[in-house]
Amino acid sequence: MKVAIAGAGAVGRSIARELLSNSHEVMLLERQLDHIDSSAVPGASWVNADACELDNLEQAQLQTYDVMVAATGDDKANLVVSLLAKTEFAVGRVVARVNDPRNEWLFDEAWGVDVAVSTPRILASLVEEAVSVGDLVRLMTFRQGQANLVEMTLPPNTAFAGKPVRKLDLPRDAALVAILRGGRVIVPQSDDPVEGGDELVFIAPAEVEEALREAILNL
Numbered sequence: 001m002k003v004a005i006a007g008a009g010a011v012g013r014s015i016a017r018e019l020l021s022n023s024h025e026v027m028l029l030e031r032q033l034d035h036i037d038s039s040a041v042p043g044a045s046w047v048n049a050d051a052c053e054l055d056n057l058e059q060a061q062l063q064t065y066d067v068m069v070a071a072t073g074d075d076k077a078n079l080v081v082s083l084l085a086k087t088e089f090a091v092g093r094v095v096a097r098v099n100d101p102r103n104e105w106l107f108d109e110a111w112g113v114d115v116a117v118s119t120p121r122i123l124a125s126l127v128e129e130a131v132s133v134g135d136l137v138r139l140m141t142f143r144q145g146q147a148n149l150v151e152m153t154l155p156p157n158t159a160f161a162g163k164p165v166r167k168l169d170l171p172r173d174a175a176l177v178a179i180l181r182g183g184r185v186i187v188p189q190s191d192d193p194v195e196g197g198d199e200l201v202f203i204a205p206a207e208v209e210e211a212l213r214e215a216i217l218n219l
Helices: 010-021 052-061 077-089 101-106 117-133 207-219
Strands: 002-007 025-029 047-050 066-071 093-096 114-116 136-142 147-153 174-183 182-185 199-206
Touching: 002 010, 002 047, 002 117, 010 025, 052 077, 066 114, 077 093, 077 101, 101 114, 114 136, 136 207, 147 207, 199 207
Parallel strands: 002 025, 002 066, 025 047, 066 093, 093 114
Antiparallel strands: 136 147, 147 199, 174 182, 174 199
16 A cells, blocks of 8 residues: 655654554655655655645656555644645545544545544544443544444443343444453454453444434443
């Protein structure tokens, strides 16, 4: 997979290293010359260019890339990069970093954003997830489909313990994608049993989250 990353600061470089370790092709776009350091991320292609400029993205042949990651420290720049990537170059997947949570509402499909990643929100969600049993916690929003990644930790004494996944009466469009049990990540099959203390991870539209929470609590 070919991935372009706008912004070669600490966040952009970390993303690039992770992608390269998984054998993806990575291009880093950085407008500040003193931030260019090819030795910091060996294997990546470095381009000294402002990713907010259409001509620069054309020269970088952005249309040949599968994913654009807008990872600068400036929310305005990340929105512009996202919009250009989606509307001018038809990049299939656009992921944008949200620096200020107050701007998160802007990062939607109208600006070309498929997935908005807010570090403060993720950290807050992880805190909630760590202390909340029986509550539905939103971990991430997938803007293009208006769906959310949500988690619920089952109470230890849940009456559903031992029953198979197929017995879960989930609302329409909600899907169980993983069960976290101790140190294991279980991809659920219909006959897999649910146990007290399990962390259930779902993808669900926002409008069915309350119905999902009630369905799990009423197990």
